[in-house]
Amino acid sequence: MGIKVVNAVIAIIGGIGGAIIIFWILNKLAESLKGRWEDRVKPWMFAGPAILAIAVYLIYPAIVTVQYSFANEDSTAYVGLSNYKDLLTDNSFLQVLFNNVLWIIIVPAMTVVLGLGVAVLADRLRPRGEKSAKTFIFLPMAISMVGAATIWRTVYDYQPEGAPQTGILNAILGFFNKAPVFWYGESTLHFNSLLLMIILIWTQVGYSMVLLSAAIKGVPEDTVEAGRIDGAGERKIFFSIIVPQIWPTVITVFITVLIGVMKVFDVVYVTTNGAYNTDVIARRFYDELYTQGNNGYASAIVVILIIAIVPVLIYQVRHFRAEEAAR
Amino acid sequence: MTTTVQPGTGAPAESQKLRQSKAGSGPGSASWPVRIGLVFLCVAWMIPALGMLVNSFRPRDDQFSSGWWTAFFNPFGSTWTLQNYQQVLTTDAAGIPMSQAFINSFIVALPATVIPILIAAFAAYAFTFMQWPGRDLMFVVVVGLLVVPNQVAFVPLVKLYGALGLNGTFFAVWLAHIGFGMPLAIYILRTYMSGLPNAVIESAKIDGASHFTTFWRLIMPMSTPALASFAIFQFLWVWNDLLVALIFLGRGDNTVATVALQGLQGQTGQGKELIPAAGFITIIVPILVFLALQRYFIRGMTSGAVKG
Numbered sequence: 001m002g003i004k005v006v007n008a009v010i011a012i013i014g015g016i017g018g019a020i021i022i023f024w025i026l027n028k029l030a031e032s033l034k035g036r037w038e039d040r041v042k043p044w045m046f047a048g049p050a051i052l053a054i055a056v057y058l059i060y061p062a063i064v065t066v067q068y069s070f071a072n073e074d075s076t077a078y079v080g081l082s083n084y085k086d087l088l089t090d091n092s093f094l095q096v097l098f099n100n101v102l103w104i105i106i107v108p109a110m111t112v113v114l115g116l117g118v119a120v121l122a123d124r125l126r127p128r129g130e131k132s133a134k135t136f137i138f139l140p141m142a143i144s145m146v147g148a149a150t151i152w153r154t155v156y157d158y159q160p161e162g163a164p165q166t167g168i169l170n171a172i173l174g175f176f177n178k179a180p181v182f183w184y185g186e187s188t189l190h191f192n193s194l195l196l197m198i199i200l201i202w203t204q205v206g207y208s209m210v211l212l213s214a215a216i217k218g219v220p221e222d223t224v225e226a227g228r229i230d231g232a233g234e235r236k237i238f239f240s241i242i243v244p245q246i247w248p249t250v251i252t253v254f255i256t257v258l259i260g261v262m263k264v265f266d267v268v269y270v271t272t273n274g275a276y277n278t279d280v281i282a283r284r285f286y287d288e289l290y291t292q293g294n295n296g297y298a299s300a301i302v303v304i305l306i307i308a309i310v311p312v313l314i315y316q317v318r319h320f321r322a323e324e325a326a327r
Numbered sequence: 328m329t330t331t332v333q334p335g336t337g338a339p340a341e342s343q344k345l346r347q348s349k350a351g352s353g354p355g356s357a358s359w360p361v362r363i364g365l366v367f368l369c370v371a372w373m374i375p376a377l378g379m380l381v382n383s384f385r386p387r388d389d390q391f392s393s394g395w396w397t398a399f400f401n402p403f404g405s406t407w408t409l410q411n412y413q414q415v416l417t418t419d420a421a422g423i424p425m426s427q428a429f430i431n432s433f434i435v436a437l438p439a440t441v442i443p444i445l446i447a448a449f450a451a452y453a454f455t456f457m458q459w460p461g462r463d464l465m466f467v468v469v470v471g472l473l474v475v476p477n478q479v480a481f482v483p484l485v486k487l488y489g490a491l492g493l494n495g496t497f498f499a500v501w502l503a504h505i506g507f508g509m510p511l512a513i514y515i516l517r518t519y520m521s522g523l524p525n526a527v528i529e530s531a532k533i534d535g536a537s538h539f540t541t542f543w544r545l546i547m548p549m550s551t552p553a554l555a556s557f558a559i560f561q562f563l564w565v566w567n568d569l570l571v572a573l574i575f576l577g578r579g580d581n582t583v584a585t586v587a588l589q590g591l592q593g594q595t596g597q598g599k600e601l602i603p604a605a606g607f608i609t610i611i612v613p614i615l616v617f618l619a620l621q622r623y624f625i626r627g628m629t630s631g632a633v634k635g
Contacts, residue, residue, distance in 0.1 A: 004497075004581075008434035011501060015442035023449055027539045042538060043459035050450030050509055051465065053443075057506020058472055061480035068482055075486070121365055124357035135621070136369040140376070142617035143610045144567030146585045150592065150606035154378030154395055166394050168378070202372070210625055263476040266569045270589050285478055286570070295482050302478050313474050320470045327521070 022049065062306075068299035075295045083300035096279045097304075099193055103264055103280060107197050107204070108257040112250055114201065115208025119216055120238070122209075134213070138206030145203070145266030152199045152271075156183045187277040196278060199267050204260070208253045215249035216242060259312060262305065281305055383411055383603035390600050411604035420598040421587040422578050425608050428587040432612070434497055435572070435583055436565040439504035440558055446505070447512030447557070448550065452542050454513065455520040456528055466517070472510040480507070481574055488575065499575045507571070508561050515560075515627070519553035520546060556627030559620050563613050584609040 026045035030038055072079050087093045118137055122130045140148060157167030161179050165171045170180040186192045219242050227241045243250075265282035272278045274287065281301060289298040357365075381395040384407045389398065398405035416426040453459070454466050484503065485494065493499040523546070531541045547554075569585045576582055578590060588609045591602050617624060 004434055005430065007497065008438060011438040011497070012441055015438055015501075016445060019442065019445045023445075024539075027537075031537070040459070043453045043457040043462070046453035046457065046538070046542075047450040047465070049446045050513055053446065053506045053509045054469070054472065057480055057484070057503065058475065058510070059468075061483040062475070064483035065479055118365075118368065121357070121361050124354065124361060125365070126355045129357075129362075130354070133365050133369055135618075136372055138621075138625075139614065139617070140372070142563060142613040143376075144569065144585050144613070146569050146589050147567070147606055147610040150588060150602060150609075151375045151379045153602070154382060155375050159391070164393050166391060168374070168394070168396075171394050171396075202375075207628065210628060259474050259476075263478060269569070270592055282476070282478060282570075285481075286573075289482060289485070290574075295486075299482050302476075302482070305476060305478060309474060309476065313471050316474050317467055317471050320467070 019049070065299045065302050068295050069303045071296055071299075073292075073294040073296050079296065083296040084304075087297060087300055087304070092279075093284065095277060096281060096284050099190070099277070099279060100262070100264075100281050100308075102190055102193060103197060103200075103261050104258060106194070107200055107261045107264075108254045110197075110201050111204045111208045111257045112212075112254050114205045115210075115253065116212050116250070118205065118209045119213035123213065123216055134206075134209065137209055140203045141206040143203060145200070146270050148199050148203050149267050149270040152202075156195060158182045158184075184272045184278070185276045190277070192272065192276055193278050196267055196271055199271075200261070200264065204257055208257065211249055211253050212246060215246035219245045255312060255315065259309075262309060262312075379603045379606050383607050384408060386410065387600035390603075411601050412608075415591075415601040415604045415608070420594075420601050421591040421605055423580060423582060423587060425584065425587060425605050427580070428582055428584045429608060429612075431581055432566055432583040432585070435500050435504075435576075436562055438497075438501050439508070439565045440562040442501070443505045443508050443512050443561065444554055444558060447509060447516055448547060448554070449542070450513050451516035451520050452538070452546055454517045456541075456546075457538065466513075469510045469513050473514060477507050477571065485574060494575060495577050495579055495581060497576075497581060500571060503571055503575055504561075504565050504568075508564070512557050512561070515557045516550060516553050519550055523549055552623070552626070555620070555623045559616065559624050560627065562616065566613055 023046070026048070027042070030042040030045045033041055068075050069083055070078055070080060118133075122133045125133060143151070153167070155168045157165070158170055158180055159165050159167075165174050165180055167183075169183060173180055183195055184192050186195075223241055223245070224237055227237045232240065263282045264280055265286065268274060268278055268280050268283045269286065274280075274283045281304070285298055285301045285305070288294045288301060377399070378395045381399050382390050385395065385398055386406050386408050389406060398407075415421060415424075417424050421428065454462060480503075488494045488499050527545060527549075528541060531545055536544070567585065569589060572583045572586050573589075576586065578586060582590075584605075588602075588605045591598060591605050594602070
């Protein structure tokens with residue numbers, strides 16, 4: 001144990017010190033060049049290490065992953081499109097894709113709606129009340145999905161019929177003399193997936209609330225005043241004056257949550273491990289990579305995920321470009 | 328946090344459009360139904376966590392024979408114990424003692440938070456204050472990579488690490504987190520730096536300061552808020568991460584708190600009563616970090632994204 005701590009301290013000091021020394025040397029090297037060359041080379045000395053990190057840890061592996069997706073399970077021979085063919089004709093995988101679509105539709109929308117609701121209501125409290133209400137709602141955001149799933153056991157827990165129930169939901173059922181339900185196994189209409197989504201929403205609403213609340217406070221008072229003079233009611237003011245002005249923030253929140261949801265893994269892995277028809281892409285990927293040891297399927301799943309993310313990526317880049325232009 | 332939050336940066340010149348109150352809907356205008364609704368919501372939001380905390384202090388038999396609320400509403404008629412904590416911290420119930428996993432989490436998270444900052448800061452400086460061919464294209468790539476899931480890297484990296492004998496070492500996770508965190512770090516710092524007053528940098532140049540000096544003496548000190556924002560995000564992200572730790576560290580002696588907690592969930596018989604205590608040990612650090620640095624956290628999140 002002691003050795004490990006020492007190693008970590010060495011890593012911090014060595015990592016930072018090493019980085020400083022490397023940058024200092026790179027800078028000296030660039031300065032030793034003459035005139036125009038110094039200016040040409042220096043940016044690469046400054047940005048180089050970061051670009052290298054990105055290239056080694058994201059770009060290069062991404063290319064290799066695409067390559068592996070056309071190869072067999074231990075990446076020794078090409079198999080053409082057969083990984084994709086296998087996956088896309090496998091009913092269980094199609095179900096996984098469908099589950100992901102449900103997550104993508106439900107979680108970001110619910111997160112935005114709930115966050116907006118809390119933001120609007122809390123805005124009417126006195127500052128101290130607003131602050132504490134927000135802290136409560138925001139707090140789960142700091143918690144890991146593993147932690148959140150552990151916490152929600154106290155709500156979804158199940159004991160056999162007749163035994164005292166230890167989960168809130170089943171205790172409520174018992175109060176009405178109903179038999180307890182094994183919630184994670186309740187796959188009719190994907191009810192169990194919905195219960196898992198609630199855990200994720202629980203952690204994300206705070207984020208949405210904070211951003212939307214700031215946006216609402218940024219709405220200029222005179223626009224609201226103008227609406228009021230024209231005789232608009234509170235609801236009309238909210239939907240016709242406030243919502244259009246905070247719309248860009250709504251989109252930002254939606255997209256950010258969406259990106260997280262597309263690769264959701266922890267919450268499903270910890271609670272059901274994909275059983276009872278709750279499986280999602282990222283968990284299936286982990287399963288193929290580790291339990292099945294099939295690099296081909298695992299890579300093909302990642303490529304499918306990347307393809308699904310391309311529209312978001314295009315949006316992201318466009319949004320960035322527009323922001324830069326407005327600068 | 329599963330979500331890659333894309334925080335903004337608290338651009339220094341940000342003008343606060345202040346709107347303290349909307350007449351008729353301003354602070355203190357809440358009607359009683361609204362107040363009661365909000366109180367109800369806050370309570371509902373905290374109930375699951377409260378349940379876990381209460382259960383973590385209850386003996387095994389109590390945990391499985393009655394709901395946590397029975398103990399909560401009858402605190403003096405119930406048995407309370409620290410046994411769960413004592414056991415989960417010192418025995419191998421979760422694969423390794425939770426105390427060791429807890430320290431491992433720090434060992435993973437601290438270097439993985441601190442090291443990328445400097446590398447990203449230099450890059451952000453180059454992206455903001457230097458002219459070079461390919462700069463804008465390169466930055467668009469960085470922005471694009473913000474949304475690309477880490478999964479793209481796992482299959483080849485596992486193979487590569489396997490060949491180098493790095494799987495299961497802290498070194499492997501540090502490097503992975505540095506690489507995965509880099510786009511966000513560059514993005515945050517660059518957005519912040521481009522909001523710094525240009526006149527300051529120009530005058531430094533006129534005074535004959537080199538880029539290196541300008542970076543150390545001017546830009547780094549001025550960028551402290553953005554550095555703090557990123558550090559908090561990255562620390563929480565790494566501490567809360569399950570997937571990267573699971574893949575590159577596995578379940579051996581070097582495993583972290585999240586992985587140990589996840590391993591404990593599979594317990595059906597002995598050890599099941601330790602889950603709430605292990606859960607609390609795992610979440611307490613991020614919660615404290617969050618409560619202590621909430622202001623930086625929120626400022627980091629809002630100012631950039633709300634600009635939109």
